[in-house]
Every structure is written in structure tokens, then in C-alpha cells.
Amino acid sequence: MSSRLAKPLQVVISLVVAAITAGGAVALFWYLPTSPTELVGILLALALTLAGLRLGGSIAGNLISDYDVAEVGVEGPIVRDGGSSPLPSAPTTADADEIVEQIERAEEDGAVNALLLHLNTPGGEVVPSEDVRAAAEEFDGPTVAYTSDLCASGGMWIASGCDELWAREGSIVGSVGVRFSQLRFDEFAEEHGISYEGIVSGEYKDAIGAPFKPLEDDEREYLQGISDTYYEQFLERVAEGRDLDVETVRDTQAKVFLGTDALELGFVDDLGDSDAVEDSVADRLGVEDVEVQRFEPERSLPQRLQGGAAGLAYAFGAGLASVVTDDGVELR
Numbered sequence: 001m002s003s004r005l006a007k008p009l010q011v012v013i014s015l016v017v018a019a020i021t022a023g024g025a026v027a028l029f030w031y032l033p034t035s036p037t038e039l040v041g042i043l044l045a046l047a048l049t050l051a052g053l054r055l056g057g058s059i060a061g062n063l064i065s066d067y068d069v070a071e072v073g074v075e076g077p078i079v080r081d082g083g084s085s086p087l088p089s090a091p092t093t094a095d096a097d098e099i100v101e102q103i104e105r106a107e108e109d110g111a112v113n114a115l116l117l118h119l120n121t122p123g124g125e126v127v128p129s130e131d132v133r134a135a136a137e138e139f140d141g142p143t144v145a146y147t148s149d150l151c152a153s154g155g156m157w158i159a160s161g162c163d164e165l166w167a168r169e170g171s172i173v174g175s176v177g178v179r180f181s182q183l184r185f186d187e188f189a190e191e192h193g194i195s196y197e198g199i200v201s202g203e204y205k206d207a208i209g210a211p212f213k214p215l216e217d218d219e220r221e222y223l224q225g226i227s228d229t230y231y232e233q234f235l236e237r238v239a240e241g242r243d244l245d246v247e248t249v250r251d252t253q254a255k256v257f258l259g260t261d262a263l264e265l266g267f268v269d270d271l272g273d274s275d276a277v278e279d280s281v282a283d284r285l286g287v288e289d290v291e292v293q294r295f296e297p298e299r300s301l302p303q304r305l306q307g308g309a310a311g312l313a314y315a316f317g318a319g320l321a322s323v324v325t326d327d328g329v330e331l332r
Contacts, residue, residue: 067293069281070106071116074099074132078124078154094121096128098297103135106295114281116292117145117162123153123175126230130157133237137161142284146277147171152256156267157234160241164269166277167259173267176238177254180227186214242266 076093106112117136123129136143136158145151145159146166152175159165167173189196189212196212198205207219215223239246244266252265262268270280282290 067291068111068285068287069114069116069278069290069292070102070109070112071118071292071294072099072102072106073118073120073294074155074158075118075120078121078129078132078158080125080128094124095297096125096131099132100135102295102297103132103139107139112141112293113285114142114144114290115139116277116281117143117158119145119147119151119155119159119165120149121152121155122150123155123157125154126157126178126234129154130237133158133161135161142281144277144281144284146274147173148274153177156238160237162241164280165242165267166270166272166280167262167268168273169259169271171259171262172256173259173262174252174256175254176234176249176252178227178230178234180223180230182208182215182223183211184215185211238267 074094078094078096080096103115106115115136136145143162144164144166145162147155148168148171150172151159151165151167152172156174156176165173186196188194194212196210198210198213200206204219204222206213207215207222235246235249238244239249242249248266257265257267259268259271263271270276272280278290278292282288
């Protein structure tokens with residue numbers, strides 16, 4: 001059904017369901033002798049009418065939709081709950097829990113037959129990336145990932161759970177590696193007479209999160225072991241998802257590649273823009289063309305206001321930083 005006809009039919013169905021609900025509410029709360037007082041009855045009737053409008057809209061959306069493909073964006077660093085920093089984060093931070101929720105909503109939407117993942121990310125945290133990958137892999141239908149600019153590190157982890165990965169010729173793809181980094185201030189502390197005393201239980205408790213003490217050799221070996229374990233998991237995920245040999249992926253040494261080179265390597269399946277990706281999805285579904293609906297996080301009004309304030313604070317801080325830097329290059 002064309003989108004031109006779908007919208008009016010959705011409105012008609014919503015109004016019909018609302019009218020039926022309103023009639024039932026009036027009969028139940030206004031005219032029956034067992035109903036409450038007239039005022040309470042009217043309020044209840046209005047409440048049920050509003051509920052009927054929502055129900056009608058939901059029914060209409062499921063029965064008559066002007067889309068058949070859902071698109072979910074993974075844009076910015078991949079974190080959980082917007083990151084744990086008390087400072088304002090970039091408005092484009094990719095919250096893994098929200099992304100998973102959007103994929104699950106697309107799965108439950110009876111109109112959705114395929115899933116598009118728009119990956120524009122430098123990577124992020126391991127476990128949140130794995131959560132998004134698993135959600136994409138579990139989606140019941142074709143799942144196609146594509147990147148227009150950047151699909152690195154955690155983006156590749158997520159893409160390994162999709163049926164295909166598309167890129168542009170100039171896209172940056174790859175960086176299959178793990179970085180486990182810490183800021184160290186022990187020399188600075190010693191130089192300025194700052195002492196650190198940690199009271200901990202467990203030999204390696206101070207190996208993580210104690211930047212004012214030197215990192216001992218055995219602690220460094222311990223952290224390297226964690227990084228190596230994540231790395232092996234990453235290699236296996238990408239090798240399996242891209243149908244490559246593990247050693248082929250390892251030989252890339254966590255480099256990034258332009259889209260053309262990534263295609264030759266096997267990191268991506270094809271090159272093209274979003275229109276070409278949609279044509280490919282239509283071929284997979286056996287239809288002439290598809291209608292794509294962008295799924296966004298469901299947020300309450302307070303959450304939207306909070307997000308707007310955080311974005312404003314981030315923009316102010318970024319603007320201030322651009323003023324105080326000598327070369328005018330944005331610091332990230």
C-alpha cells in the first residue's frame with residue numbers, strides 16, 4: 001500500500017476505535033444507574049476516549065503502515081547509559097541499551113520485515129557493543145548494516161552480527177583491535193610531593209583505577225591478559241560474521257581501511273549509498289522497493305529536556321575549547 005493512502009486510513013481507523021470506545025464509556029459511566037456521579041462519569045468517559053485514541057493508533061499502525069523496513073542508528077562512541085562521566089557528553093553518543101530497545105521494538109512491529117543499522121561510530125566499550133551485535137543477530141529478518149563515514153572497532157563488532165555490511169568508497173572501516181588504556185600520574189605526584197595510599201583487599205584491586213601509583217610488571221601483565229582475551233573474542237566475532245579466517249583478520253593488525261580496500265579484504269560486502277542499500281534490501285525481500293522508518297529512542301519529556309540541556313552544555317564547552325586552542329582544531 002502506498003504511503004499516500006496509508007496515512008488517511010490510519011487516521012480513519014484511529015477515529016473509529018476512539019468513537020467506539022467513547023460510546024462504550026458514555027454508556028457505562030453516564031447512563032447506567034450504577035455509574036458514579038455525573039462529573040466522575042464524564043471524566044472517566046474522557047479518559048477512556050483518550051485511551052481509545054491511543055489504542056486505535058496502535059492498531060492502525062500495525063494493520064496499515066507506510067513502512068516495511070526499520071532503521072536504527074549507531075552513531076558516536078558506543079557506551080551504556082550515555083557514559084559514566086559527570087561531564088556533559090557529545091549529543092551523538094550511542095547508548096547501547098537504547099539501541100537494543102529500538103531493535104527489539106522493530107522486531108515486535110508487525111510491519112517491519114527487515115532491519116537497517118546505520119553505523120557511524122569510532123567504536124566504544126566491549127560489552128555494550130556485544131549487546132547491540134547480539135540484538136541485531138537475533139532480529140527475525142534480513143539485517144543489513146551500512147556506514148557512510150566511519151565503522152571502526154566496536155562498529156565492526158556490531159556489524160559481525162548482521163547479514164551484510166555496506167560502505168562508501170571513502171568510508172573508514174576496520175580497527176579490529178582492543179585498547180585498554182589508563183592515565184598515569186605517579187611521576188607527577190612524586191614530583192609535586194603528592195602521596196597515594198590505597199587500602200584494598202585483593203592483590204590486584206589497585207591495578208585498575210589507581211593512576212597515582214606506579215603500575216607494577218605483574219599488574220601490567222594481568223591487564224594485558226584481559227585485553228588479549230577481548231581481542232581474541234573480537235577476532236572470532238569478525239571472522240565468523242564476515243566469513244573470514246581468524247588469521248586473516250589478525251593480520252590486519254587493527255588497521256583501518258578505505259571502503260574500496262575493505263571490500264577487497266572482505267570486511268564489507270558491497271559499496272554504495274543508502275539508496276543502493278535499500279535496493280539490496282528490497283531484492284532480499286522480493287519487492288520492488290521499500291519504505292524505511294527511522295526508529296528513535298522512546299524518551300519522556302523530562303528525559304528529552306535533560307538531553308537537550310546536556311547537549312547545550314556540551315556545545316558550550318566545545319565552543320569554549322575551540323576559542324582557547326591556538327590552532328583552532330577541535331579537541332576531542
